[in-house]
Amino acid sequence: MKARVSGIMLVPLLGMLCIALGSVTVKAHDEALLVKTDKRVYVLGEEVKIILTNISNETLGFGGWPPCDICRIYPDWEFCYPKVYAWLAWHLDPGESIIDTWNQYNEFTGSYVKSGMYMAYEYNYNHTVYFAIIFLGDVNFDGVVDMRDVYIVARSFGSYPDHPRWNFIADMNNDNKVDMRDIYLAIKNFGKTFE
Numbered sequence: 001m002k003a004r005v006s007g008i009m010l011v012p013l014l015g016m017l018c019i020a021l022g023s024v025t026v027k028a029h030d031e032a033l034l035v036k037t038d039k040r041v042y043v044l045g046e047e048v049k050i051i052l053t054n055i056s057n058e059t060l061g062f063g064g065w066p067p068c069d070i071c072r073i074y075p076d077w078e079f080c081y082p083k084v085y086a087w088l089a090w091h092l093d094p095g096e097s098i099i100d101t102w103n104q105y106n107e108f109t110g111s112y113v114k115s116g117m118y119m120a121y122e123y124n125y126n127h128t129v130y131f132a133i134i135f136l137g138d139v140n141f142d143g144v145v146d147m148r149d150v151y152i153v154a155r156s157f158g159s160y161p162d163h164p165r166w167n168f169i170a171d172m173n174n175d176n177k178v179d180m181r182d183i184y185l186a187i188k189n190f191g192k193t194f195e
């Protein structure tokens with residue numbers, strides 16, 4: 001990210017600033033931006049990196065920082081990050097990326113988050129990316145590693161992204177396949193319980 005930002009400003013001033021910067025073009029279509037996380041499955045406490053890449057051939061303008069909302073969506077809905085936005089204008093040149101790192105801290109509750117399914121939502125270009133935070137082995141987020149988890153992993157055994165039985169949460173080691181390594185992670189932690 002090249003900082004073209006002069007500081008904190010009010011929302012109505014944002015558009016004026018973009019015009020003043022000259023090179024900033026706000027595009028409406030979705031193909032302009034690629035949003036992804038560095039992994040799909042994180043263990044509790046691990047840093048989550050959200051990567052925004054400009055895949056268009058024009059400079060993309062953004063308003064507000066940080067670039068993504070993060071919410072837990074399962075087993076219950078919970079806003080986690082950020083509690084406060086800075087009204088900053090910034091941009092990505094073609095091919096350029098920026099990484100926003102989240103340390104799993106819920107700024108609304110003042111504590112670190114629990115396991116579950118999460119989404120990061122990029123609001124300028126309307127992108128959502130999904131990821132899971134787990135205790136290793138507990139792929140159904142119920143706080144215990146038991147046969148139900150082994151079954152969930154086994155059900156996706158042999159699958160890979162776009163396979164009909166693919167379940168990204170079962171791929172606990174993030175190597176894009178569900179195999180004995182993932183089964184082993186469930187077996188190894190079998191019987192463990194978590195708060």
Ligand SMILES: [Ca+2]
Binds near residue numbers: 142143146
């Ligand atoms: Ca479980």
Ligand SMILES: [Ca+2]
Binds near residue numbers: 172181182
């Ligand atoms: Ca795997």
